[in-house]
Amino acid sequence: MNFRHLTAVFTVLCLCTADGWCSENARVMDELNSPLTPNPLKSAIGEALYNEAIASGEYRYTGNDKCRLCHRDFFIGRKHDQHDHSMDYISSGEFKNNPRCLVCHSTGYGTPSGFVLLEKTPRLSNVQCEGCHGPGSNHIKVASLKKTGGGLLAGEDNPERLKKMCKVCHTSRWNRSYNDFESAYSKYKKAVPK
Amino acid sequence: MIEFWKRYNITIVLFTLVFSLSGLSFYNYLIQKNLLLEQMRNDAQDTAGSIIAAMNRFHDIKSTMKVQKLVSDISLGLEIFEFRYIEPDGVIRNSMFKEEIGTVYQGKSFQETRTGTIPMGKFFFETRDFVPVMSIYYPIRMDDQLIGIVDLCVDISEYKILLSPAQTDFLLMRRQVDILNLLKSIEGSVHNSVEITSKTDFHNFLKKYVETANNIIQISLVDQQHRIIMSNEGSIIGKRVDRTYVSSTEIFEMNGRPTYRIVMPDINMNGSKKKEQLILLLDAGSYVKNEHRILRTALLTSAMAILFALFIARIIYYSAIESSRKETERLEQLVKERTQAIEFLSKTDALTGLWNRGYLEEMMELEFKRSRRYHKDMAIMVIDLDYFKKINDTYGHLGGDEVLRRVGKSLLSGLRETDFIGRYGGEEIVVILSETRAEKAFELANKICSDIASEPIEFGDAVIWVTVSIGVSALRPEHTTYEEIFSEADDALYASKNNGRNRVGLYSHS
Numbered sequence: 001m002n003f004r005h006l007t008a009v010f011t012v013l014c015l016c017t018a019d020g021w022c023s024e025n026a027r028v029m030d031e032l033n034s035p036l037t038p039n040p041l042k043s044a045i046g047e048a049l050y051n052e053a054i055a056s057g058e059y060r061y062t063g064n065d066k067c068r069l070c071h072r073d074f075f076i077g078r079k080h081d082q083h084d085h086s087m088d089y090i091s092s093g094e095f096k097n098n099p100r101c102l103v104c105h106s107t108g109y110g111t112p113s114g115f116v117l118l119e120k121t122p123r124l125s126n127v128q129c130e131g132c133h134g135p136g137s138n139h140i141k142v143a144s145l146k147k148t149g150g151g152l153l154a155g156e157d158n159p160e161r162l163k164k165m166c167k168v169c170h171t172s173r174w175n176r177s178y179n180d181f182e183s184a185y186s187k188y189k190k191a192v193p194k
Numbered sequence: 195m196i197e198f199w200k201r202y203n204i205t206i207v208l209f210t211l212v213f214s215l216s217g218l219s220f221y222n223y224l225i226q227k228n229l230l231l232e233q234m235r236n237d238a239q240d241t242a243g244s245i246i247a248a249m250n251r252f253h254d255i256k257s258t259m260k261v262q263k264l265v266s267d268i269s270l271g272l273e274i275f276e277f278r279y280i281e282p283d284g285v286i287r288n289s290m291f292k293e294e295i296g297t298v299y300q301g302k303s304f305q306e307t308r309t310g311t312i313p314m315g316k317f318f319f320e321t322r323d324f325v326p327v328m329s330i331y332y333p334i335r336m337d338d339q340l341i342g343i344v345d346l347c348v349d350i351s352e353y354k355i356l357l358s359p360a361q362t363d364f365l366l367m368r369r370q371v372d373i374l375n376l377l378k379s380i381e382g383s384v385h386n387s388v389e390i391t392s393k394t395d396f397h398n399f400l401k402k403y404v405e406t407a408n409n410i411i412q413i414s415l416v417d418q419q420h421r422i423i424m425s426n427e428g429s430i431i432g433k434r435v436d437r438t439y440v441s442s443t444e445i446f447e448m449n450g451r452p453t454y455r456i457v458m459p460d461i462n463m464n465g466s467k468k469k470e471q472l473i474l475l476l477d478a479g480s481y482v483k484n485e486h487r488i489l490r491t492a493l494l495t496s497a498m499a500i501l502f503a504l505f506i507a508r509i510i511y512y513s514a515i516e517s518s519r520k521e522t523e524r525l526e527q528l529v530k531e532r533t534q535a536i537e538f539l540s541k542t543d544a545l546t547g548l549w550n551r552g553y554l555e556e557m558m559e560l561e562f563k564r565s566r567r568y569h570k571d572m573a574i575m576v577i578d579l580d581y582f583k584k585i586n587d588t589y590g591h592l593g594g595d596e597v598l599r600r601v602g603k604s605l606l607s608g609l610r611e612t613d614f615i616g617r618y619g620g621e622e623i624v625v626i627l628s629e630t631r632a633e634k635a636f637e638l639a640n641k642i643c644s645d646i647a648s649e650p651i652e653f654g655d656a657v658i659w660v661t662v663s664i665g666v667s668a669l670r671p672e673h674t675t676y677e678e679i680f681s682e683a684d685d686a687l688y689a690s691k692n693n694g695r696n697r698v699g700l701y702s703h704s
Contacts, residue, residue, distance in 0.1 A: 065275060065349055068323065069290060079324040122352030 027173055028095075037103045037168070039110045041134055044164035045153050053153060059135035060113040063123035066140060067130075074129070077191030082177075083127035091118060091125070104169045107131040132165050132188075204510055208503045215499035223492035227485055234481050235443070238456040242474050245413055246461055248403065249396075275327050278345040279384070280304070287342070304345065307331050314343065317370050319350070326351050328366060332377045334384050344380055346373060400426035411453060412475035416440055423470070440471055445478050454478035543617040545595055546602035554616030554624055561614070561626050562676035565669055573635035573668040574676075575625040576683040577605070577642070580661045580695040582621035593653050594621075597660055600651045608645055609638070624680075632668035632700060639664040639698040647696055661696035663687055670703065 042050040053059045068075035078084050086105045095101045097117060099109070107124040108114025113135065115124040130136050134153030142151035154161040163185060170177060178184035187193040199206070279288040284298045303320050306312040314333045321327065329347035333340055348369060353362045404410045404426045414425035420435050443456050458472040541553040549557070558574065565572035579585070579601065586594040598621065605615050605623065614626040627635050643664055651658045665687025667679050682701040690699030 065273070065325075072291060072323070076323050123349075 028101075030173060031100060032098075034100075034173075036100055037171070040103065040131075040165055040168035041108070041111055041153065043168045044161045045134070049153075053135075054112055058138045058141075059153065060137040061108040061111070061115075061124055061130050061135045062137050062140065063107075064128040064130070065123065067128075067136060070143060071129075071191075073191040077193070078129070081193050083131065086127045087118075087125040104174065108135065111135070127169075132162065134165075204507070208507055212496075212499050212503045216496035219492040219495035219499070223488055226488045230481055230484055230488075234454060234476075234478065235456065238454060238474060238476050239458070241407070241410065241476065242456060242458045242472055245403065245474070246458070246472060249399075273348055274346060275325065275349040276322060276329075276345065276347045280343045280345055282340045282342065299345070301345070303329060304331065307343075317373075320347075322347060325349055328369070330373065330377070332381070334381050336385060342384060344377060344384075346377065348373065396424055397426065397428055397431070400424065409477045409480075410474065411448070411451070411477055412473075414473045416471045416473055418469060435473075440473060445481070448475065452478040452482040454481065546599050546617050546623075548602045548606070548623065549614065549616035551616065551618050554614075554618060554626075557614050557616070558624075558626055558676040558680065561628055562669070562673075562679070565628065566673070570629050571631045571669060572679075573627040573630045573632055573666060574679050574683045575627060575635060575639050575642075576618070576665045576680070576687045577601075577623040577625065577639075577662050578664075578687055578691070579621040580663055580691075585658060585660070589653055589656060589658065593656075593658070596653050597651055597658060601646060601660065601662070604646060604649065605642065608642055624683075630668070632666065635666045635668055636698060636700045639666050639700075643696065643698050663690045663695045664698045665690060665701065666698060667701035 039050075045053075064075060064078075090096055090098070090101050090105055102109040102115060104127075106115035106126065107128040107130050109116075115121050118125060124130075133139075133155055136152065139149070139151040139155070143149065149156060152158075154165050156162075163181075166181070166185065274290075277290050278286055278294075278299065280299050281287050284304070286294050286297055286299050289295055301322075303312055303318070307314050312318055312331070314331045317328055317330045319326065319328055322329075326349075327347040328350050329345070332344040332346065334342045334344060350366065350369075353365060400413050404413060412425065412427055414422050414427075414430065416435060417423050420437060420440055422430050422433050422435060425431050439455075440457050440459075443454075445452060445454050447453065454476045456474045456476065458474070460469045461472050541549055543550040561572055564570070579597065582594065582597070585597055589597075598617075602615070602617070602623065605625070609615060609625060610627075612628055614628070616624050616626075618624045627638065630638070643662060647659075647661045651660055665683040665685065667682035667686055669679060673679055682703075686699035686701040688699075690697045693699070
């Protein structure tokens, strides 16, 4: 392999990366110019139920350390899932505190007791358990009393709401995570969604 | 063999009956006894099980009550990420993850405290479940002995992301102080609980247990070296027991009480890996009582079988006796008759049918004594056939015999009923005449003499003329034995023979 070849490969690589960055940037730009994404939980369960649940004070975000107590396998398993690292892209950059981005990249943003700021609520960064299942305090209460599941706003007993949750974040713009929704969805029944 | 059977068949059947009945009742006794034993063992095992459960519960309640509260109390504001209470041997006594309680802790950093890489009681940083944490293995000591380790860590991911190193250090220092305070309070409650769980208290617990249960005499825990590590009886704690004592289950006598000992091997108190043995002494009084009762029943059954057999034997025996009694009676009658006949024969002379010499002498003596005593008369007559040798020679022995027989016959018919006639020997016949004076005897003798001489005896074709010579003598006061009279009569006979035969000679004593 001579020098010319190497330069050629380097150029192609540079072009690709630039292209990738540009297109990514384009999506972000797009996003910045679009209306604010609605609260995922509210959209998934409907405004009425949402208001009622939040007003009751029973539904608060706790962070996944708490879920770990009883779902250690999920806790560990989800460390291999990108949702648990979704803050990585924005936490170091200019969009760190941008509500437009946090709606989809944190847990419970825009909902009382949900994510506010990295400095204030570091334990709710990333899309955690409660980012998909809704606030977990009520479930923990139910589970520790009755040793059963239940008490979640988007739990296993309510797959329709769960699916809506996915779709609020995975919009037509942000659609590269999966090709087939149903198969992607059912992966999440397991502790390690692979 | 068949003989034997025939003879003893009833006995054999009865014996077999008794034996099999007693055997059966004994077998029954054994089965019942085993059942009792089995039942007692099961009861004892149940009791032991509940004691072990109670002891475990006791341990749990005492040693974990307070710690457990801390564990579940995650809302302490300290945001504890992990909490464990580990025994010195690595077994997790308590943890916020319930499923790992009782297992040996496998944490990598914990192994490093073992090798000394990580010192105990110091904070250090590591990653657990992909989360950066600040951890500490906090040793809890009592009397300089390590009794447990608290493993505690807090999630510090947020500091790592957010803050400057200086800020982080400051905040972490503050957290360490908080955590140390918490650990101190945990240490205090562990000390407390361990103290209450300490030996004396456990000993009291066992004591109470024995007091409330009515059939337990003693509960002891024995370690692998057969040393009693705990008991309701304080005095035996620390002592060693025999290997056989812990390896067998048995009933024995203790302080005069029947006692049942059961050993539950390899019990693990509170998931500890140390194998201990539980020795339980139970009151076996009711068992022994019941056993005696069924033994008595068995013996009674056997005794009744024997009595029954004896009863049957009696009945059979009596009916046999009855039938044999009749038979015996018949036989006895027969024998009597036979004996009489034999006796008679032995007193008579076979040829003539007259009394024989033995009996004759007996009678002479008897009659002599009787007559002398009652002052009665008595005479003796000695009769001898004349020329008997000649008759024998002429007509043969048969002829002689016939003559003798006929003479005897005619004497019998000619004499009185009270006269006693016997053949003295050869051709000599003696007659005892009771209550007869010499004159009368002489008269009778003459009559006999003439009677025989006048009547010839037919023998075949021949006619034999027979005569007899007779000597007579009678009792006189000077006689002392019958032989004296007899020899006087003999002398008289001799005289009459000399005087020509066929005549009577009366002995004259002057």
